[in-house]
Amino acid sequence: MADQEKTSAPVTRRDFLRQGSRVAALTGLGGFAGLLVSKLKSETLVWQIDPAKCLRCGRCATECVLKPSAVKCVHAFALCGYCELCTGYFVPEPNELNTAAENQLCPVSAIKRRWIEDPYYEYTIDETLCIGCGKCVEGCHRFGNGSLFLQVRHNLCLNCNECSIARACPGDAFRRVPVSQPYLLKTSYSHG
Amino acid sequence: MSALQKNTDRFQSPCGSKAIGNGQTAVTRRRFIGGQCAILGAAALGNLATGSIFAAAGRGQRADNSENPFAYRVDRFEQTNPKLIGYVEARRFKSPCSEPRRMAIGGDQRIYLAGEKRICVIRPDGSVATEIGLTAPPQCVAVANEVLYVGFKDHIEVYAANGTRKAAWEALEGDPYITGLAVAGNELFAADSGNRVVIRYQLDGKIAGRIGARDREAGVIGFVLPSPNLDVETRGDGVIHVNNPGRHRVECYSVAGDLLKWWGKPSAGIEGFCGCCNPIGLALLPDGRFVTCEKGLPRVKVYNANGEFDCVVAGPESFRENARAGAGSTSDPARIGLDAAVDSKGNVYVLDRVTGNIHVMVPKTRSGTAR
Numbered sequence: 001m002a003d004q005e006k007t008s009a010p011v012t013r014r015d016f017l018r019q020g021s022r023v024a025a026l027t028g029l030g031g032f033a034g035l036l037v038s039k040l041k042s043e044t045l046v047w048q049i050d051p052a053k054c055l056r057c058g059r060c061a062t063e064c065v066l067k068p069s070a071v072k073c074v075h076a077f078a079l080c081g082y083c084e085l086c087t088g089y090f091v092p093e094p095n096e097l098n099t100a101a102e103n104q105l106c107p108v109s110a111i112k113r114r115w116i117e118d119p120y121y122e123y124t125i126d127e128t129l130c131i132g133c134g135k136c137v138e139g140c141h142r143f144g145n146g147s148l149f150l151q152v153r154h155n156l157c158l159n160c161n162e163c164s165i166a167r168a169c170p171g172d173a174f175r176r177v178p179v180s181q182p183y184l185l186k187t188s189y190s191h192g
Numbered sequence: 193m194s195a196l197q198k199n200t201d202r203f204q205s206p207c208g209s210k211a212i213g214n215g216q217t218a219v220t221r222r223r224f225i226g227g228q229c230a231i232l233g234a235a236a237l238g239n240l241a242t243g244s245i246f247a248a249a250g251r252g253q254r255a256d257n258s259e260n261p262f263a264y265r266v267d268r269f270e271q272t273n274p275k276l277i278g279y280v281e282a283r284r285f286k287s288p289c290s291e292p293r294r295m296a297i298g299g300d301q302r303i304y305l306a307g308e309k310r311i312c313v314i315r316p317d318g319s320v321a322t323e324i325g326l327t328a329p330p331q332c333v334a335v336a337n338e339v340l341y342v343g344f345k346d347h348i349e350v351y352a353a354n355g356t357r358k359a360a361w362e363a364l365e366g367d368p369y370i371t372g373l374a375v376a377g378n379e380l381f382a383a384d385s386g387n388r389v390v391i392r393y394q395l396d397g398k399i400a401g402r403i404g405a406r407d408r409e410a411g412v413i414g415f416v417l418p419s420p421n422l423d424v425e426t427r428g429d430g431v432i433h434v435n436n437p438g439r440h441r442v443e444c445y446s447v448a449g450d451l452l453k454w455w456g457k458p459s460a461g462i463e464g465f466c467g468c469c470n471p472i473g474l475a476l477l478p479d480g481r482f483v484t485c486e487k488g489l490p491r492v493k494v495y496n497a498n499g500e501f502d503c504v505v506a507g508p509e510s511f512r513e514n515a516r517a518g519a520g521s522t523s524d525p526a527r528i529g530l531d532a533a534v535d536s537k538g539n540v541y542v543l544d545r546v547t548g549n550i551h552v553m554v555p556k557t558r559s560g561t562a563r
Contacts, residue, residue: 081418133262143467143488
């Protein structure tokens with residue numbers, strides 16, 4: 001009878017809370033220690049655009065907290081065809097293949113065209129002008145080799161905890177990358 | 193038992209706790225766990241609701257791209273004027289092999305399709321007649337006198353109709369990437385996109401000459417190929433037709449390599465070749481006209497013997513998925529775009545490399561549809 005009373009003795013609310021607090025405190029302490037260890041081991045992460053997922057939607061230009069955006073167009077020269085009629089540089093139906101403003105696709109004329117040899121031209125991005133709208137990227141992706149693509153420039157990016165572009169990105173192209181490898185660059189394509 | 197204790201028992205019993213004296217109450221383990229579950233459930237529901245609100249506020253609109261103020265607009269070129277379309281689709285069937293590259297039509301009117309690691313021989317109704325297994329991915333194929341010439345990246349192999357390999361020619365030097373073949377008489381012409389030249393072979397595999405090579409001293413620009421899409425065709429009349437995509441034109445050479453004439457102009461409009469580098473494929477109709485294939489705005493058109501626009505075989509509206517794919521979406525630009533082949537009746541077979549569909553296009557005049 002006494003044993004039965006002993007085993008079924010109810011726990012008081014106070015005792016229960018005391019024990020619960022102890023367990024919670026220990027769990028919290030363990031979690032904090034784990035977090036600290038993982039933080040010490042891991043690198044700082046920064047935001048970057050995965051070119052394979054980018055949909056060239058224009059939101060990098062409109063959603064960034066910086067004006068102009070920290071996203072810029074970059075050029076993989078190894079992929080470029082050095083085309084005379086570059087669809088990243090020219091509007092879809094240009095009057096002539098020259099540098100006249102009405103023939104340029106870029107809304108801020110951030111792409112510079114330089115003659116190399118007949119019929120090849122080199123295209124470079126003036127990042128001080130580029131607003132990261134991705135219009136040239138879409139032109140190059142659609143008709144050309146896709147050598148133009150967007151990247152977050154880390155000398156400009158504030159590395160916001162919740163990147164406002166990442167929230168609005170329709171392709172989920174924004175992801176955190178280690179600061180030691182901050183860019184997701186395109187290289188050359190394989191010949192099959 | 194006092195009246196107070198009775199009342200306490202009556203009152204506390206439904207809550208699953210007991211009075212244990214000194215004003216303290218005990219919670220049963222079952223009741224406590226139940227309560228915790230309820231709290232966790234409520235928290236999860238709250239989290240879900242918050243997530244939904246955020247989704248509605250921001251992420252819910254993510255798929256909508258119509259408001260892009262920087263959109264690249266080529267919509268007006270994506271719809272073909274119905275009056276310009278000279279062909280109707282008689283049937284369509286799926287390629288039996290994945291990653292189809294190019295195709296050819298033999299004298300038996302069968303389709304020889306190069307893709308994956310095989311050549312699929314397809315009857316005109318779409319059923320597979322036979323398959324020839326290969327050790328590497330083929331890039332292109334040509335057929336003559338029941339002999340198959342298969343172009344690999346750097347060399348050509350010869351197969352009998354039953355699939356027996358008869359010969360493997362010596363690999364090309366430099367940076368070869370064979371993307372087109374044409375055979376006529378005792379010669380085979382191979383379009384080498386990597387070295388930007390057309391190789392003239394004798395049928396025993398010996399190289400007899402090179403056509404269209406760049407010559408700085410002579411001022412010959414040669415083939416301009418931002419992407420590996422050089423193609424070659426011939427009727428066996430001593431004239432070789434080669435596309436020059438970077439210059440938006442088709443060039444005609446003698447077998448000796450002299451440039452006889454060229455035609456074509458850059459334009460997103462229907463009469464020209466769109467984008468940076470088109471056409472990417474050629475085929476020859478029996479009546480002397482040309483069939484051209486383009487990427488970017490995927491369309492197949494017919495030009496007359498003088499290079500003047502004649503009609504559209506199929507416009508971008510026939511290849512929606514192909515148009516969306518874009519060259520930049522793949523690590524291998526040779527896997528996008530279209531290829532075409534022509535049978536002896538003048539029907540045009542269009543291969544959509546993205547979807548793997550083969551569209552059989554019949555002239556409207558023959559199909560009974562008024563143009």
